[in-house]
Amino acid sequence: MSVQASHEGFDRRVGENFAFFLPIMMASFGVAFLIVWGWGARGAGWWSGAFFSVAGGFAVPVAFQALPTDLWGIVADLFFATGFLLFSQALLDRWRANWILRLRLVIWAGSVALCGFAMMIGHVPLELVSSDFGCFLLIALPLVAARGQMRGWPDRALYAAAVLVALDNLMRGSTVSFTLPSGVSFRDSDYAFLMQALACMFGLFLALSALAACVLDLIARYRHDAHVDPLSGLLNRRGFDEAVARLRRKGGSLIACDIDHFKAVNDAHGHATGDRVIVTLGDMLRTLAPPGAVAARFGGEEFLLFLPATDAAAAASIAEAVRLHFAEQAASRLGLAQSLTASFGLTTLHRADPSIHEAIARADSALYEAKEKGRNRVCVRRALAMPAVVSAADGQLRRA
Numbered sequence: 001m002s003v004q005a006s007h008e009g010f011d012r013r014v015g016e017n018f019a020f021f022l023p024i025m026m027a028s029f030g031v032a033f034l035i036v037w038g039w040g041a042r043g044a045g046w047w048s049g050a051f052f053s054v055a056g057g058f059a060v061p062v063a064f065q066a067l068p069t070d071l072w073g074i075v076a077d078l079f080f081a082t083g084f085l086l087f088s089q090a091l092l093d094r095w096r097a098n099w100i101l102r103l104r105l106v107i108w109a110g111s112v113a114l115c116g117f118a119m120m121i122g123h124v125p126l127e128l129v130s131s132d133f134g135c136f137l138l139i140a141l142p143l144v145a146a147r148g149q150m151r152g153w154p155d156r157a158l159y160a161a162a163v164l165v166a167l168d169n170l171m172r173g174s175t176v177s178f179t180l181p182s183g184v185s186f187r188d189s190d191y192a193f194l195m196q197a198l199a200c201m202f203g204l205f206l207a208l209s210a211l212a213a214c215v216l217d218l219i220a221r222y223r224h225d226a227h228v229d230p231l232s233g234l235l236n237r238r239g240f241d242e243a244v245a246r247l248r249r250k251g252g253s254l255i256a257c258d259i260d261h262f263k264a265v266n267d268a269h270g271h272a273t274g275d276r277v278i279v280t281l282g283d284m285l286r287t288l289a290p291p292g293a294v295a296a297r298f299g300g301e302e303f304l305l306f307l308p309a310t311d312a313a314a315a316a317s318i319a320e321a322v323r324l325h326f327a328e329q330a331a332s333r334l335g336l337a338q339s340l341t342a343s344f345g346l347t348t349l350h351r352a353d354p355s356i357h358e359a360i361a362r363a364d365s366a367l368y369e370a371k372e373k374g375r376n377r378v379c380v381r382r383a384l385a386m387p388a389v390v391s392a393a394d395g396q397l398r399r400a
Helices: 003-038 044-066 071-095 101-120 124-145 153-174 190-227 237-245 262-269 271-288 312-334 356-372
Strands: 252-259 294-299 302-308 342-348 378-381 388-391 397-399
Touching (some): 003 044, 003 190, 044 190, 071 101, 071 124, 071 153, 124 153, 153 190, 190 237, 237 302, 237 356, 252 262, 252 271, 252 312, 262 271, 271 294, 302 312, 342 356, 356 378
Antiparallel strands (some): 294 302, 388 397
């Protein structure tokens, strides 16, 4: 056997292996993205459809062997164009949703139409160029839209993978006359080999990058849901504990606040209005707290505000500002005739505290004291001594 015949046999075996491997690989990623989409990952459905479509395109040679017909060419072109349209939508769903959708649909339709025309006149190179340049444009447009939208290494890896896929299609479409010379069948051409080999490498990179980005987004969302109160948008207990654990060494002050007569508000106006009252106080805490403060809804109508590196006097001023804003603006903002007030308990962190929960207990004790003294006031409980500083409704601070 000659060296040339040996090489031809090797190339044919490689091509046949690719013909079976690529559809399975692409379809496997389609299944993986479908599972992740079922978990609620944003954009995973577009990725799933894209990889299933591309898998259909790469499966055409197998179908051609079972049922030889020239019609399989336009079927493959339709699968690839649809797959790249979905790739485009998946990328833009992450970076700039539905950007120039009409233009992308025109490119998709134009590419498929040109491929069909080329097949009708029997011009295979024109068909391949139309398909490659159509796919290039569909995946290149999101790369333009991605400028300024990178949110970390998952986006950068996904961007790099999309660039490689775009360049692959551009270069193949530009070199068809060299990789598919006249007289050589598509199956035995360098074009077919390069298409399958590069699709295996770059497709794998794109799939893994996109899958990693989707899974990391999903983990971030689960983490957010586990740490944030859905009603107020503030941290919940778990989120508060984790955030404060990183800031405790700086020292600071802790404020506990509770809406006065909240049950009466629910009984008189319903739970929907009660929820709006909670949201209003949460917004005021978020707005009036200084940068770096940690605000949380600890349950029901009770809130906590941790102020790192803040002494009792400064913290009392912040608590007083929130108290006044809530008492003066909450009822009118919600359209309620009855007044709305809140009580506040304040303490400072101490190095002897084994955890933040000792400070929370002191702040709660000061809060109960504010309730007992008539509500709508701020009481301060020191870390090492029982005497407290109390602010009455008129806002004047005095030593108890």
